[in-house]
Amino acid sequence: MFDYLIVGAGFAGSVLAERVASEQNARVLVVDSRNHIAGNAFDFYDDAGILVHKYGPHIFHTNSEKVFQYLSRFTAWRPYEHRVKASVDGQLVPMPINADTINKLYGLRLTCHEVDAYLTSIAETRDSITTSEDVVVSRVGRELYEKFFRNYTRKQWGLDPSELDAAVTARVPVRTSRDDRYFTDKFQAMPLHGYTRMFDRMLAHPKISVMLNTHYKDVKNEVRFRELIFTGPVDEYFDYCYGKLPYRSLRFDHQTHDQDRYQTAPVVNYPNEHAYTRITEFKDLTGQKHRKTSIVFEYPCADGAPYYPIPQPQNAALYQRYKALADTLPHVHFVGRLATYKYYNMDQVVAQALRTFEKIKETSPAKAERHDETVEPIVLNGHGIEAA
Numbered sequence: 252m253f254d255y256l257i258v259g260a261g262f263a264g265s266v267l268a269e270r271v272a273s274e275q276n277a278r279v280l281v282v283d284s285r286n287h288i289a290g291n292a293f294d295f296y297d298d299a300g301i302l303v304h305k306y307g308p309h310i311f312h313t314n315s316e317k318v319f320q321y322l323s324r325f326t327a328w329r330p331y332e333h334r335v336k337a338s339v340d341g342q343l344v345p346m347p348i349n350a351d352t353i354n355k356l357y358g359l360r361l362t363c364h365e366v367d368a369y370l371t372s373i374a375e376t377r378d379s380i381t382t383s384e385d386v387v388v389s390r391v392g393r394e395l396y397e398k399f400f401r402n403y404t405r406k407q408w409g410l411d412p413s414e415l416d417a418a419v420t421a422r423v424p425v426r427t428s429r430d431d432r433y434f435t436d437k438f439q440a441m442p443l444h445g446y447t448r449m450f451d452r453m454l455a456h457p458k459i460s461v462m463l464n465t466h467y468k469d470v471k472n473e474v475r476f477r478e479l480i481f482t483g484p485v486d487e488y489f490d491y492c493y494g495k496l497p498y499r500s501l502r503f504d505h506q507t508h509d510q511d512r513y514q515t516a517p518v519v520n521y522p523n524e525h526a527y528t529r530i531t532e533f534k535d536l537t538g539q540k541h542r543k544t545s546i547v548f549e550y551p552c553a554d555g556a557p558y559y560p561i562p563q564p565q566n567a568a569l570y571q572r573y574k575a576l577a578d579t580l581p582h583v584h585f586v587g588r589l590a591t592y593k594y595y596n597m598d599q600v601v602a603q604a605l606r607t608f609e610k611i612k613e614t615s616p617a618k619a620e621r622h623d624e625t626v627e628p629i630v631l632n633g634h635g636i637e638a639a
């Protein structure tokens with residue numbers, strides 16, 4: 252009998268596995284349908300020996316000291332401040348738009364103060380801000396919107412910004428200073444030996460068993476457990492009874508090139524040309540020295556693994572129906588980006604998992620230390636689960 256069955260070995264599942272095992276002395280089984288831990292943050296050494304992120308670049312940044320301190324138990328860090336350039340009008344310019352972006356694009360020499368006035372002069376007045384288009388046009392005007400945002404958003408979401416919630420572009424700041432960092436958070440760093448090593452250490456607790464290549468439906472009737480922590484898609488849990496929650500997906504094209512550097516920034520965005528949205532060069536992120544370089548192209552697409560919940564009011568309403576069902580199950584905890592149908596950064600998912608643990612503690616107190624009980628190894632046979 253397990254105390255917890257945890258579905259998903261990404262941030263949500265792994266943080267909770269570590270917490271309940273360490274603090275509650277609980278026996279935990281973590282299952283993941285993929286053949287690796289770490290969820291979308293999974294990184295690995297490719298054929299050339301370069302550390303790459305399988306599911307696109309994952310940059311850690313947070314303002315939460317609590318989250319940073321918690322993860323620091325499992326990894327040392329490499330300081331890293333992310334920088335992105337956008338290919339616009341044949342030039343590579345800083346993204347988010349800042350003073351240098353505008354000066355380079357228009358051949359100007361505006362001071363930071365003048366950039367503010369310039370943006371105010373080109374911004375369009377909108378009565379209300381409801382869509383992504385409203386957000387951007389009311390801040391930087393139509394021309395910069397067309398150059399940087401409109402086509403990128405269309406590629407990324409398969410929708411025009413006028414069809415998307417304002418919240419989508421609220422994540423894309425504009426600066427009047429010359430600060431060209433992509434994020435301004437207090438803590439910005441990459442796990443020194445990569446994300447997967449950090450997850451290895453999180454899941455190394457003797458009370459935690461991990462089964463890979465194992466879908467929830469393979470074990471749900473085979474394993475006995477007290478509480479379920481589900482970090483997979485909430486609509487899947489309820490057999491899509493109200494219909495599927497829509498997601499946008501990505502196709503990743505990983506390449507290795509026999510040259511030291513491929514591009515002049517860690518990430519280059521292509522708002523207008525090409526079918527891909529951006530190219531990432533991994534050595535910049537990890538600091539690895541290697542005579543070759545590995546990069547990834549991202550092609551947004553409709554079908555494939557669920558990556559980005561599509562932020563439209565009808566989808567939020569559909570999610571609320573699933574949430575109402577989820578709220579009726581006191582022993583099932585829905586945590587993480589798929590189970591709560593929301594795009595979260597890694598730190599937000601860690602924070603959500605830590606908050607969930609605090610709630611779990613109230614209803615399910617820690618057990619006394621039991622030295623006689625260790626987790627038996629488990630093997631999956633053709634029909635289900637058996638103790639080895």
Ligand SMILES: Cc1cc2nc3c(=O)[nH]c(=O)nc-3n(C[C@H](O)[C@H](O)[C@H](O)COP(=O)(O)OP(=O)(O)OC[C@H]3O[C@@H](n4cnc5c(N)ncnc54)[C@H](O)[C@@H]3O)c2cc1C
Pocket residue numbers: 258259260261262263264282283284285289290291292306307308309310311312465466467468482483484487501558559586587588589595596597598600
């Ligand atoms: C392209 C891309 C880039 C990103 N870049 C950043 C970034 O730079 N910085 C940042 O902070 N965040 C970034 N994120 C967000 C980050 O990936 C998420 O915050 C994080 O992965 C969420 O963790 P999670 O545990 O909720 O979900 P996941 O990492 O998706 O983990 C869920 C796990 O559950 C498993 N699972 C699902 N259903 C089942 C089932 N039924 N049975 C068994 N297993 C199941 C899945 O296989 C998966 O491994 C990015 C996301 C994407 C898509």
